[in-house]
Amino acid sequence: MSLLDLSRWQFVITVMFHMTFPAITVGLSILLSILYGMYWRTRKAVYLQMFRFWRRIFAVGFAIGVVAGIVITFEMGLNWGGYAAKTGPIIGPIIGMEVVTAFFVEAGFIGVLLYGDGRVRHATMFASSVMVSIGTILSSTWIIAANSWMQTPAGFVVRDGRFEPTDWLDAIVNRSFVWRWPHMVLAVLISAAFFVAGIGAYYLVKARALPFARRSVSIALGVAAMLVPVQIFVGDHTAGAVLPYQLSKLEALEGNWTNGNTGFVLFAIPDQQAQRNLAELDIPCLGSAINKDLTCKTAVPGLDLTPKADRPDMAAVFWGFRVMFLAALLMFGTAFYATILRFRRKLWTSRRFHRFLLWTTPVGVLAILGGWATAETGRQPWVVFGQLRTADAVSHLAPGELVFSVVGFSLLYLVMLIAYVAYIIRTVRIGPEHVLGLAGGRAN
Amino acid sequence: MSTIWFLLILLCLLMYVVLDGYDLGIGIATLVEPDASHRHEMLEQVAQAWDGNETWLVLLGVSLWAGFPTAFGTILPHAYLPVIVMLFALIVRGVSVELASQAPPAPRWERAFGIASLIAALAQGVAASTLIGAIGWFSALVAVTVGCGYLALGYAYAQWKTTGELRARAAHRGRVSTVLASIAAVACLLAAPPNLHTPARLIAFAGLLLFAVAGVVMSMITSPYDGLPLAGLVTAVVALVIALVVARYPLLASPDLTIAKTAAPSGTLTFLAVGIGLNVPLILFYNWFAHHAFRGKAPANHLANGRTGATQ
Numbered sequence: 001m002s003l004l005d006l007s008r009w010q011f012v013i014t015v016m017f018h019m020t021f022p023a024i025t026v027g028l029s030i031l032l033s034i035l036y037g038m039y040w041r042t043r044k045a046v047y048l049q050m051f052r053f054w055r056r057i058f059a060v061g062f063a064i065g066v067v068a069g070i071v072i073t074f075e076m077g078l079n080w081g082g083y084a085a086k087t088g089p090i091i092g093p094i095i096g097m098e099v100v101t102a103f104f105v106e107a108g109f110i111g112v113l114l115y116g117d118g119r120v121r122h123a124t125m126f127a128s129s130v131m132v133s134i135g136t137i138l139s140s141t142w143i144i145a146a147n148s149w150m151q152t153p154a155g156f157v158v159r160d161g162r163f164e165p166t167d168w169l170d171a172i173v174n175r176s177f178v179w180r181w182p183h184m185v186l187a188v189l190i191s192a193a194f195f196v197a198g199i200g201a202y203y204l205v206k207a208r209a210l211p212f213a214r215r216s217v218s219i220a221l222g223v224a225a226m227l228v229p230v231q232i233f234v235g236d237h238t239a240g241a242v243l244p245y246q247l248s249k250l251e252a253l254e255g256n257w258t259n260g261n262t263g264f265v266l267f268a269i270p271d272q273q274a275q276r277n278l279a280e281l282d283i284p285c286l287g288s289a290i291n292k293d294l295t296c297k298t299a300v301p302g303l304d305l306t307p308k309a310d311r312p313d314m315a316a317v318f319w320g321f322r323v324m325f326l327a328a329l330l331m332f333g334t335a336f337y338a339t340i341l342r343f344r345r346k347l348w349t350s351r352r353f354h355r356f357l358l359w360t361t362p363v364g365v366l367a368i369l370g371g372w373a374t375a376e377t378g379r380q381p382w383v384v385f386g387q388l389r390t391a392d393a394v395s396h397l398a399p400g401e402l403v404f405s406v407v408g409f410s411l412l413y414l415v416m417l418i419a420y421v422a423y424i425i426r427t428v429r430i431g432p433e434h435v436l437g438l439a440g441g442r443a444n
Numbered sequence: 445m446s447t448i449w450f451l452l453i454l455l456c457l458l459m460y461v462v463l464d465g466y467d468l469g470i471g472i473a474t475l476v477e478p479d480a481s482h483r484h485e486m487l488e489q490v491a492q493a494w495d496g497n498e499t500w501l502v503l504l505g506v507s508l509w510a511g512f513p514t515a516f517g518t519i520l521p522h523a524y525l526p527v528i529v530m531l532f533a534l535i536v537r538g539v540s541v542e543l544a545s546q547a548p549p550a551p552r553w554e555r556a557f558g559i560a561s562l563i564a565a566l567a568q569g570v571a572a573s574t575l576i577g578a579i580g581w582f583s584a585l586v587a588v589t590v591g592c593g594y595l596a597l598g599y600a601y602a603q604w605k606t607t608g609e610l611r612a613r614a615a616h617r618g619r620v621s622t623v624l625a626s627i628a629a630v631a632c633l634l635a636a637p638p639n640l641h642t643p644a645r646l647i648a649f650a651g652l653l654l655f656a657v658a659g660v661v662m663s664m665i666t667s668p669y670d671g672l673p674l675a676g677l678v679t680a681v682v683a684l685v686i687a688l689v690v691a692r693y694p695l696l697a698s699p700d701l702t703i704a705k706t707a708a709p710s711g712t713l714t715f716l717a718v719g720i721g722l723n724v725p726l727i728l729f730y731n732w733f734a735h736h737a738f739r740g741k742a743p744a745n746h747l748a749n750g751r752t753g754a755t756q
Contacts, residue, residue: 060542066495067538071531073505077520078527084520088513089712096506096716099499100723107496108730112737115492120737162513165711395521405528412532416539423543 004394006402007079010409014071015376016369017413021065023365026136026185027192028058031219032113033129040122045436046211052117053212053432054196059114060423064416066106071409079402083383083393090156090163090171091146098142106135137185144184148177150384151375152245158387175245179238180375186231187371189223191364194331196220198361199428204354212432214348217357221342224335232328242375246385248306249378252317254287255280259302262288270314275303312380320373327367334360446707449511449716450694452724456504458685462597462678463497463731469598471537471561472591473617474554482610483554484544489605489742490557491545496734498534503727510716515696515706522697523574526583530567536560565591576636577698585632592625593681600663600674607741611670618673619664626660629684638691645690652687656680 001009032055039047073095077084084092112120112128120128155170156163165171197220203213243250255265257275264286269278287300303311334357341347383390467490474483509516520527537560544553569587573579599618603611640646659680663673694703707713 056546059546060539063495063538063542064535066498067535070498070502070534073502073509074520074527074531077505077509077516078524079521081517081521083517084509085514085517088509088516089708092506092510092513092516092708093712093715093719096503096510096720099503099506100720100727103499103502104496104723104727104730107499108727108734110495111492111734115488116737124737159709162709164709165715168711168715395517395524397521397524401524401528404525408528408532412535416535419539419543423547426547 003402004391006406007394010406013409018068018072019372020365021061023188023191023368024195025058025062025065026188028054029133029136033133036126036129040126049212049432049436052435056427079395080393081395086162090165094142094146098139102135102139106132140184144181145172145177148174148180151379152176153384153387176242179241183234183238186227186234187368190227190231191368193220193223194360194364197357201354201357202428209432221338225339228332228335248312251301251303252312252314252378253321253374254300255318256300256302258304260299262296262299272313312378316377317374320370323370324367327363330363445713446703449713450703453507454689456500456507458682460500460504461681465594466597466601467494467497468561468565469594470602471558472595473598475558487544487554491541492738493734496731511708512706513708515701519697523571526567526571530564533560533564565594575697582635589628589632592621592628596621596625597677600677604671604674605742622663640691648690649687652683655683
């Protein structure tokens with residue numbers, strides 16, 4: 001394993017770990033705003049109960065997301081010094097805008113959201129919740145702008161090996177941004193919806209706190225039913241908007257080494273060294289059909305159309321995409337079935353469906369991780385597509401330093417993940433029944 | 445333009461050192477606080493505010509990256525180990541403070557919070573020492589200075605925000621920490637005296653040091669105003685940091701990373717001045733708001749007051 005590989009693995013570990021938390025907390029922050037608003041207007045205790053319970057899940061996830069995000073900012077300079085120096089004039093200001101319009105907004109109001117209940121006025125509480133939600137959405141916006149610039153760079157010139165801005169509007173609102181942004185926002189809302197539905201279903205299964213559980217599951221599945229179909233449409237356009245500029249990504253995610261297959265590769269074990277699949281399972285003609293040719297004549301582009309030095313690692317792109325795609329189908333099916341149950345008034349009596357919902361708790365998060373794996377590994381071997389190779393972006397570090405940080409992050413993040421899951425399980429077991437206790441009396 | 449941007453980076457540095465300084469200091473102080481309920485009260489003080497305080501570190505890093513990309517891409521790999529250790533510590537700290545606050549009692553997380561605060565402070569000291577290219581015992585000296593300085597800030601903040609026994613102990617221990625930090629800071633200055641080759645620079649440096657000394661003296665005065673030690677220490681820290689910057693301007697890092705050499709192109713700096721510069725008053729407001737919402741002395745029975753804990 002080379003030093004480049006070590007830095008890449010560290011980035012994979014740190015960025016995937018980080019993404020897990022916004023995938024839950026962006027949507028939860030919006031849910032919290034809505035719940036507090038409902039409580040403020042109706043004064044119904046159940047909304048305050050929901051607000052306080054989901055806030056407990058949100059608080060720790062948000063904190064982990066914040067600190068794991070700080071890591072990534074510094075990693076850009078630590079491990080990717082070449083990238084930092086060359087793209088700094090464009091990516092630096094975009095992330096800077098994220099810091100001032102999102103991080104500071106979140107940070108300024110999170111204290112009130114988490115600790116202000118009973119100490120500040122309702123209006124201040126509600127406004128703070130909304131501000132935190134706005135911050136999380138703006139954060140997603142800037143980060144997608146920065147990443148999209150790396151996928152479809154625009155509005156720049158290269159001078160002395162450095163990217164310099166010529167047109168900020170082109171650079172920020174670049175070709176892939178316009179579709180990837182709604183794609184990402186829908187994704188985090190949907191993943192939070194399944195997270196909430198799954199945990200809510202636990203109480204349905206256990207027949208505990210039913211008014212709380214039903215309202216939570218109902219909101220979550222309602223959001224999913226509305227957004228998943230939109231997301232499938234947006235996702236399809238995202239692929240359509242990005243892939244013409246990144247044909248190598250398309251070739252890798254389809255799983256064909258050679259041009260000519262008209263089928264859809266359902267399963268494959270790609271061997272990058274030998275440039276072939278060790279095992280493969282195709283659905284005949286489906287590849288052609290997806291390209292709007294039902295006569296089974298249109299071939300899916302193969303990776304041999306891309307020069308060997310510019311080919312991404314197929315296994316990561318192929319499987320990243322399939323995780324996202326299969327998770328999306330599962331979510332669509334679940335949301336669809338839930339809607340049918342709702343219309344037939346069986347949503348609260350179908351115990352089997354409640355147990356099934358438990359299993360779908362992390363499915364949205366997995367879809368997001370799969371999607372990011374597709375986007376990022378599919379861009380390789382470039383860090384700025386077609387402009388700057390990842391190998392030219394890495395810092396020259398001592399092997400010992402890198403091993404220390406890779407091992408350190410792996411262990412630390414494993415412990416943190418276990419701690420968060422243990423915290424969620426503990427919080428869920430304790431349940432929402434008591435959150436109104438003493439503190440409730442103080443809410444003025 | 446690059447000088448204006450440099451001043452913004454300096455603002456971030458000062459805001460960070462003062463704000464996260466006090467909350468890292470409170471974290472360190474929990475390690476030597478014998479009373480469990482006081483420890484928890486101190487942790488709650490940090491839980492309300494650490495996120496906003498730490499965001500200045502992010503803005504510091506990103507501002508350096510955007511405005512002086514080559515410096516960012518060179519300084520950080522050089523300071524790799526201390527910065528990585530600092531990041532490890534900040535992760536543990538952020539997670540443990542929330543877990544200890546949301547699901548009390550959690551003595552292990554409280555302990556992790558204290559240890560991580562200490563490690564973060566020391567690692568920042570070591571990282572800062574690499575800016576002048578020195579490592580070894582000098583780094584240790586800087587680390588001790590930063591650790592004691594943060595501890596003093598933490599106690600001063602605790603004295604300002606709490607009452608009773610905790611307040612009295614913070615006042616006493618704050619003085620001791622201030623003395624230790626001052627001795628360590630003087631030792632650092634003697635060990636690596638700044639190169640003040642022009643009279644103007646010498647005068648400015650000496651003047652700022654006088655301010656720093658005045659701040660320290662102010663923090664030691666016994667008075668009925670519990671905010672006075674904090675005000676004194678903030679003055680001292682700000683004056684000292686500016687003095688060090690004056691001594692080294694326009695050098696960002698040794699041996700030859702200067703402002704002019706590493707600055708981003710003008711298209712970038714203009715965007716930064718407008719986009720981020722105009723946001724500075726807003727972010728100062730958010731920071732003020734975060735502290736203002738919980739102004740005054742903390743209520744004594746913290747857990748019963750609007751908290752969501754499993755304490756019920």
